[in-house]
Amino acid sequence: xxxxxxxxxxxxxxxxxxxxxxxxxxxxxxxxxxxxxxxxxxxxxxxxxxxxxxxxxxxxxxxxxxxxxxxxxxxxxxxxxxxxxxxxxxxxxxxxxxxxxxxxxxxxxxxxxxxxxxxxxxxxxxx
Amino acid sequence: xxxxxxxxxxxxxxxxxxxxxxxxxxxxxxxxxxxxxxxxxxxxxxxxxxxxxxxxxxxxxxxxxxxxxxxxxxxxxxxxxxxxxxxxxxxxxxxxxxxxxxxxxxxxxxxxxxxxxxxxxxxxxxxxxxxxxxxxxxxxxxxxxxxxxxxxxxxxxxxxxxxxxxxxxxxxxxxxxxxxxxxxxxxxxxxxxxxxxxxxxxxxxxxxxxxxxxxxxxxxxxxxxxxxxxxxxxxxxxxxxxxxxxxxxxxxxxxxxxxxxxxxxxxxxxxxxxxxxxxxxxxxxxxxxxxxxxxxxxxxxxxxxxxxxxxxxxxxxxxxxxxxxxxxxxxxxxxxxxxxxxxxxxxxxxxxxxxxxxxxxxxxxxxxxxxxxxxxxxxxxxxxxxxxxxxxxxxxxxxxxxxxxxxxxxxxxxxxxxxxxxxxxxxxxxxxxxxxxxxxxxxxxxxxxxxxxxxxxxxxxxxxxxxxxxxxxxxxxxxxxxxxxxxxxxxxxxxxxxxxxxxxxxxxxxxxxxxxxxxxxxxxxxxxxxxxxxxxxxxxxxxxxxxxxxxxxxxxxxxxxxxxxxxxxxxxxxxxxxxxxxxxxxxxxxxxxxxxxxxxxxxxxxxxxxxxxxxxxxxxxxxxxxxxxxxxxxxxxxxxxxxxxxxxxxxxxxxxxxxxxxxxxxxxxxxxxxxxxxxxxxxxxxxxxxxxxxxxxxxxxxxxxxxxxxxxxxxxxxxxxxxxxxxxxxxxxxxxxxxxxxxxxxxxxxxxxxxxxxxxxxxxxxxxxxxxxxxxxxxxxxxxxxxxxxxxxxxx
Numbered sequence: 001x002x003x004x005x006x007x008x009x010x011x012x013x014x015x016x017x018x019x020x021x022x023x024x025x026x027x028x029x030x031x032x033x034x035x036x037x038x039x040x041x042x043x044x045x046x047x048x049x050x051x052x053x054x055x056x057x058x059x060x061x062x063x064x065x066x067x068x069x070x071x072x073x074x075x076x077x078x079x080x081x082x083x084x085x086x087x088x089x090x091x092x093x094x095x096x097x098x099x100x101x102x103x104x105x106x107x108x109x110x111x112x113x114x115x116x117x118x119x120x121x122x123x124x125x126x127x
Numbered sequence: 128x129x130x131x132x133x134x135x136x137x138x139x140x141x142x143x144x145x146x147x148x149x150x151x152x153x154x155x156x157x158x159x160x161x162x163x164x165x166x167x168x169x170x171x172x173x174x175x176x177x178x179x180x181x182x183x184x185x186x187x188x189x190x191x192x193x194x195x196x197x198x199x200x201x202x203x204x205x206x207x208x209x210x211x212x213x214x215x216x217x218x219x220x221x222x223x224x225x226x227x228x229x230x231x232x233x234x235x236x237x238x239x240x241x242x243x244x245x246x247x248x249x250x251x252x253x254x255x256x257x258x259x260x261x262x263x264x265x266x267x268x269x270x271x272x273x274x275x276x277x278x279x280x281x282x283x284x285x286x287x288x289x290x291x292x293x294x295x296x297x298x299x300x301x302x303x304x305x306x307x308x309x310x311x312x313x314x315x316x317x318x319x320x321x322x323x324x325x326x327x328x329x330x331x332x333x334x335x336x337x338x339x340x341x342x343x344x345x346x347x348x349x350x351x352x353x354x355x356x357x358x359x360x361x362x363x364x365x366x367x368x369x370x371x372x373x374x375x376x377x378x379x380x381x382x383x384x385x386x387x388x389x390x391x392x393x394x395x396x397x398x399x400x401x402x403x404x405x406x407x408x409x410x411x412x413x414x415x416x417x418x419x420x421x422x423x424x425x426x427x428x429x430x431x432x433x434x435x436x437x438x439x440x441x442x443x444x445x446x447x448x449x450x451x452x453x454x455x456x457x458x459x460x461x462x463x464x465x466x467x468x469x470x471x472x473x474x475x476x477x478x479x480x481x482x483x484x485x486x487x488x489x490x491x492x493x494x495x496x497x498x499x500x501x502x503x504x505x506x507x508x509x510x511x512x513x514x515x516x517x518x519x520x521x522x523x524x525x526x527x528x529x530x531x532x533x534x535x536x537x538x539x540x541x542x543x544x545x546x547x548x549x550x551x552x553x554x555x556x557x558x559x560x561x562x563x564x565x566x567x568x569x570x571x572x573x574x575x576x577x578x579x580x581x582x583x584x585x586x587x588x589x590x591x592x593x594x595x596x597x598x599x600x601x602x603x604x605x606x607x608x609x610x611x612x613x614x615x616x617x618x619x620x621x622x623x624x625x626x627x628x629x630x631x632x633x634x635x636x637x638x639x640x641x642x643x644x645x646x647x648x649x650x651x652x653x654x655x656x657x658x659x660x661x662x663x664x665x666x667x668x669x670x671x672x673x674x675x676x677x678x679x680x681x682x683x684x685x686x687x688x689x690x691x692x693x694x695x696x697x698x699x700x701x702x703x704x705x706x707x708x709x710x711x712x713x714x715x716x717x718x719x720x721x722x723x724x725x726x727x728x729x730x731x732x733x734x735x736x737x738x739x740x741x742x743x744x745x746x747x748x749x750x751x752x753x754x755x756x757x758x759x760x761x762x763x764x765x766x767x768x769x770x771x772x773x774x775x776x777x778x779x780x781x782x783x784x785x786x787x788x789x790x791x792x793x794x795x796x797x798x799x800x801x802x803x804x805x806x807x808x809x810x811x812x813x814x815x816x817x818x819x820x821x822x823x824x825x826x827x828x829x830x831x832x833x834x835x836x837x838x839x840x841x842x843x844x845x846x847x848x849x850x851x852x853x854x855x856x857x858x859x860x861x862x863x864x865x866x867x868x869x870x871x872x873x874x875x876x877x878x879x880x881x882x883x884x885x886x887x888x889x890x891x892x893x894x895x896x897x898x899x900x901x902x903x904x905x906x907x908x909x910x911x912x913x914x915x916x917x918x919x920x921x922x923x
Contacts, residue, residue, distance in 0.1 A: 004142070004145060012191070016194075016199065033335040035338055036337060043343070046344040049345070050344070050464060051347075077343065084339065113185050115180075116181040116183065117180075119177065119180035120177045123177045126172075
């Protein structure tokens, strides 16, 4: 029994903690992939869905119209991408915060009964 | 020695035992108690009792235990050292008693996933195995050693232990042949289990596929969505293409390399149908979708869209319309900037004909220019045809050959791909079924390559599963139903009776020729009993004798009695094969000549092949047949191997008929001059010795005696009665009339044939007249006597 308790604690503060770090980082990586912020930044001003993309040759008014259309396409693309960048950044930030909390709480968890005992003995009630 | 290989008291063994404990109902109680304690603690705090702090916090400990189990104990990593307690699978290690014996080990194995896998896949029943094993602890030493040898690193699975058990326990080893297995099969099964475990692990890992904005910089493709299939989407929504084959892996690497570098941005996957060209394209699409794969960024997340020639051609009725449509599709793919077009069965885009169209003029500049990435898949033969017709096209393509898979590779691919079919059809495939599918598909399925044809056979075998289990018997049933052959030694009760009494059944249709009937029956029994040489036809016989003595009739009887009807006879009149050019007619492609020997055998491999009047065939034709008689294989005009290994060859010849008659008239028995006659045939140059040598038996037929001809008359009359049966009329002949028919019809040179003609003229004509005149009514039995013979025959 004692061996198992030692085994549990050594895992908890060793491989278990590392495992939690890995889990948190994996979750962040998944979120980063979902929102693909780096890709959005790289293609921020690209025409959205290639609408009105490509070069147009011909009279000046046709080229001007094409340039205008392309500008609109780029503008729409930039708007949509910026929105997702903001949403993604918030989601990532929340992920970092919750992940950090999880990693901080992890080593404290087995000691909670001790804290509970002290709190019980002190008789403190929050309300 | 045992102690060094398995230490019951090691910390890993103790952890494994705890893992088994926590994996059961105790684990569930722990979770429940954790929840109850936390909730109770919270409730106490709400009502103002400080004991709630301790109660709630104590609830954390069972939770911690549960987390420990989920994240560590459930699948313990291997520890250092090369002992079983350091390397054995957690599930099994946790179940082992301190004094483990082969018998208790077998019981423990039955409770693990690995053991259950082996039970289901190989049919090794755990209780039966336990009965075979001893309670002697000493036997385990060799078993552990073997297991560690089979799995030199990492975790030793329960499947590996079971495989080691069959290798080291003599009683179990002897049991394997009953299951059509050997030790190597079990070792391969252990690897299969390990591979599946790895695949499941791999599949459960999160996949990074580029995120929601992945395709926003690329164009919409409405037309391509309508006329094509997005392979990438299919793969992303659940497909998983593991490239087990070396050929597939190298083809995949070549594809990635081709599209990563500059130069011609196309690849032609060339190989036979079923070799896995489409699988390579799917695996390629999958590797492009993975953010983790090490491919160039200009290739990452590109979409592979496969164009279907059939739907394109049907959508555009006129030629101009089709070219216009293809142009629009190509422009759309180019503008989208993330499309790799795949032309499946690309030959349909480069040739004129029904269901195909020649678009070389449109596609060639694109292939040469490299502006649009394209993958083409096509059959090897068609690629050669296109190359010879349009060398510029062949030069513009980067050719990648995808060849047929070997047995080991095919089994490995089947093991991977069957997971999907098992899920869809709710069946489990046994290992023996996989091996049988390879063997039988190699032998009977010609239009596809491996692993495609073995997979096709296994898919159809799912329909013959017994209690959800696809066995080798299911595969045999599938091939028997789809190809019309009889395979294996297992026979039903009816068939067994028929085989054991084959001579009797045949003699219901033909008289005497006992030896001929006997050798043919023996050959068939050997085949169905599973004791024949599988790399030769069922039997090859040369029937020699005068005409009209039953040579052809025996072949017909055999087809009717055993092969399912006289239409199961493939008859070649060899007097139609008198020139060297006639070889082409033997081996012609079924599409050009459905009556060629190769085409007929492809359609109906389980047949009687009758080569009538063999001596009249040209030497070149006989030489072609030599290989068939010897190996049971003939290559058709397209180079495909056609198997004749489920056919019986019966060649008939009148050569030596006069000699036989002279010998018989001299009072000799057939067996006495059999070899002398063979020598005569060789010395007279009628047959070459190497040709005669290829036959299993050369059987002599003698002329029928008058008393035997009387029995032939009975058979002919029985045949007429069968014809009249629907009209409820039958005829009976008196003995005098029968004798007259024999005397009138018998001609020693022409055998029983003239007699059949006489019967036809006398009996059938008489009956026809009586029936038309109303003299004979339905339900009547007509007695015919000598007096009923028409006057013009009486004087004969």
